[in-house]
Amino acid sequence: MSKVNLQWLQKKVQKLKRETLTIYAALRDKRTPLIAKIFAAITVAYLFSPIDLIPDFIPVLGLLDDLILVPILIKVTISLIPNELYDDIKSKINAEESLQKKWYLAIPIILIYSVLLLILYFKFFKNET
Known part of the structure; x- marks a missing residue:
């Protein structure tokens, strides 16, 4: 992969991270419409979940869901948030400290x-003893 393509990909990833922070903040904002909150919750949960639709260990296909599904979820969620609200949330995030530092x-x-x-332990392994 050339250096130009790698830089382009890094910029895209950074943009997705910023969008994710904005979506997370919109999820917590009471002005966000309910349907946008539902999609924001799905998006954030999918991003933070270690379980993927297609497991990452499957060559090529494992990464495709992250390369296709995540941007689609982000775009749909953003489209459901009113522009004025989205801009307001985004400006607040830029003014505040990054949410990435909040490990909790x-x-x-x-x-x-x-x-x-x-639950799995007690259901399957506890009965063996």
């Missing part, structure tokens, strides 16, 4: 997976 945002996802693992 991962706690709900860690808790969900911990509960799922406990």
